[in-house]
Amino acid sequence: MENNIRPILSVEGLQAAIDGSQVVESVSFQVPATGITAVLGRNGVGKTSTLKALIGLITRTAGTIELDGERIEKLPTHKIIRRGVGYVPEDREVFSALSVAENLRLAERDDSPRRALVEQLFPDLVKRANQAAGSLSGGQQQMVSLARALLNENKLLLVDEPTKGLAPKIVQEVAEALAEAAKTVPILLVEQNLPVVRQLADGALVLSAGQVVHRTDSARQFLDDEALTQRYLGVQSEPAAHGNGHQMPAGGAR
Ligand SMILES: Nc1ncnc2c1ncn2[C@@H]1O[C@H](COP(=O)(O)OP(=O)(O)OP(=O)(O)O)[C@@H](O)[C@H]1O
Numbered sequence: 001m002e003n004n005i006r007p008i009l010s011v012e013g014l015q016a017a018i019d020g021s022q023v024v025e026s027v028s029f030q031v032p033a034t035g036i037t038a039v040l041g042r043n044g045v046g047k048t049s050t051l052k053a054l055i056g057l058i059t060r061t062a063g064t065i066e067l068d069g070e071r072i073e074k075l076p077t078h079k080i081i082r083r084g085v086g087y088v089p090e091d092r093e094v095f096s097a098l099s100v101a102e103n104l105r106l107a108e109r110d111d112s113p114r115r116a117l118v119e120q121l122f123p124d125l126v127k128r129a130n131q132a133a134g135s136l137s138g139g140q141q142q143m144v145s146l147a148r149a150l151l152n153e154n155k156l157l158l159v160d161e162p163t164k165g166l167a168p169k170i171v172q173e174v175a176e177a178l179a180e181a182a183k184t185v186p187i188l189l190v191e192q193n194l195p196v197v198r199q200l201a202d203g204a205l206v207l208s209a210g211q212v213v214h215r216t217d218s219a220r221q222f223l224d225d226e227a228l229t230q231r232y233l234g235v236q237s238e239p240a241a242h243g244n245g246h247q248m249p250a251g252g253a254r
Pocket of ligand 1: 018019023041042043044045046047048049050
């Protein structure tokens with residue numbers, strides 16, 4: 001992923017383990033300072049683990065990570081988050097018993113949280129400020145999850161499978177919110193919904209068995225390449241489409 005401006009994130013030889021078992025083998029990639037970079041690959045190849053390793057949620061055993069020119073691989077999670085990495089985990093964790101407004105307030109880290117931006121991006125959440133987050137639909141909970149990350153000024157957002165399990169119409173809403181969010185912050189996005197990847201992603205990196213096996217500045221070009229998508233994702237190349245289209249099949253390379 002060559003880019004003239006300095007990448008916001010540079011990862012070199014990253015390895016990480018869960019309970020002593022290596023799940024990220026030796027991953028190297030860069031994330032440009034603008035736009036959306038997709039992390040692709042079959043189930044179980046280490047996409048989520050790679051995101052978690054970046055912020056120290058699983059044990060990093062080797063490699064360097066540079067955020068905006070500064071090394072962060074030795075820092076604990078809370079310090080990395082404070083340096084400006086927002087994390088939106090898979091399965092959209094919200095505090096179920098708390099209201100939408102309370103969920104958002106708890107996420108505010110900066111002195112001047114970007115409430116206006118969040119209200120503009122997610123008008124529905126403004127209407128539902130007093131509703132318990134646990135009673136929101138999956139899509140609405142995803143919006144809360146994204147909004148929590150966007151309240152703070154971040155250098156990079158890590159977003160893990162934001163459209164997973166959502167109905168097609170809601171997938172589109174989440175995709176549109178992500179596209180808007182990406183105008184304010186670069187995003188490293190794990191996403192299995194290939195039409196969404198086509199719609200949103202600029203570049204992409206493809207993982208297999210805990211390693212980066214392909215990098216491209218054009219996710220669309222990759223998706224158009226039948227040989228590559230077949231080899232690395234196990235699917236035919238993905239035509240432009242809408243909604244909850246082709247998901248990558250289960251059964252990874254591991
Ligand atoms: N808590 C855990 N304990 C043991 N092994 C784990 C744990 N979490 C993940 N793994 C293993 O690590 C490997 C990578 O998993 P990871 O969730 O990073 O893959 P993924 O590419 O995100 O998969 P998916 O697309 O299915 O979400 C898998 O073999 C998985 O079984």
